[in-house]
Amino acid sequence: xxxxxxxxxxxxxxxxxxxxxxxxxxxxxxxxxxxxxxxxxxxxxxxxxxxxxxxxxxxxxxxxxxxxxxxxxxxxxxxxxxxxxxxxxxxxxxxxxxxxxxxxxxxxxxxxxx
Amino acid sequence: xxxxxxxxxxxxxxxxxxxxxxxxxxxxxxxxxxxxxxxxxxxxxxxxxxxxxxxxxxxxxxxxxxxxxxxxxxxxxxxxxxxxxxxxxxxxxxxxxxxxxxxxxxxxxxx
Numbered sequence: 001x002x003x004x005x006x007x008x009x010x011x012x013x014x015x016x017x018x019x020x021x022x023x024x025x026x027x028x029x030x031x032x033x034x035x036x037x038x039x040x041x042x043x044x045x046x047x048x049x050x051x052x053x054x055x056x057x058x059x060x061x062x063x064x065x066x067x068x069x070x071x072x073x074x075x076x077x078x079x080x081x082x083x084x085x086x087x088x089x090x091x092x093x094x095x096x097x098x099x100x101x102x103x104x105x106x107x108x109x110x111x112x113x114x
Numbered sequence: 115x116x117x118x119x120x121x122x123x124x125x126x127x128x129x130x131x132x133x134x135x136x137x138x139x140x141x142x143x144x145x146x147x148x149x150x151x152x153x154x155x156x157x158x159x160x161x162x163x164x165x166x167x168x169x170x171x172x173x174x175x176x177x178x179x180x181x182x183x184x185x186x187x188x189x190x191x192x193x194x195x196x197x198x199x200x201x202x203x204x205x206x207x208x209x210x211x212x213x214x215x216x217x218x219x220x221x222x223x224x225x
């Protein structure tokens with residue numbers, strides 16, 4: 001079974017630039033998550049999709065971050081404009097059903113904002 | 115704001131010893147609890163989940179849950195250098211949809 005795919009793996013940008021990350025979940029998984037993990041901290045949920053719909057985006061900085069999940073499958077997360085404090089690893093995860101089930105994580109995208 | 119608290123460590127144990135990792139949570143209604151392992155530079159992977167009070171064993175790993183004390187722990191028996199990683203405690207939020215992760219405990223197993 002193929003795992004969660006993410007791209008790019010690494011990205012370096014300057015502040016105020018924009019960046020986009022892509023995620024393809026495990027086939028058949030209804031729930032997709034985007035997490036931000038700052039060095040030394042646990043993952044923080046940015047947005048959670050159940051199929052096409054958003055079920056939680058309470059911690060997403062909506063003035064600069066946006067996300068969509070096309071046709072209930074893959075997803076993109078965008079930051080525009082980026083700030084220095086956005087430097088982090090962005091993890092995509094998926095689960096078959098709800099968040100009360102095992103989440104499978106992708107390899108992550110390491111973002112450095114200069 | 116619901117919280118999941120872990121001692122950040124590092125916790126250092128000699129090879130062959132028992133490593134004990136602890137987690138407390140604030141949501142009294144929580145029903146399920148997950149332990150993820152994260153190697154340096156890698157993404158988290160599930161190693162244990164527990165729903166019921168008491169102990170759950172899987173190989174060298176034992177999860178212990180005490181809902182009255184809002185406390186969940188992970189014991190690693192016969193610790194190996196390959197167990198050196200950060201261990202994340204994760205608790206689904208009963209009032210919403212998200213899973214709340216602790217900051218993780220770094221474990222070092224010395225050969």
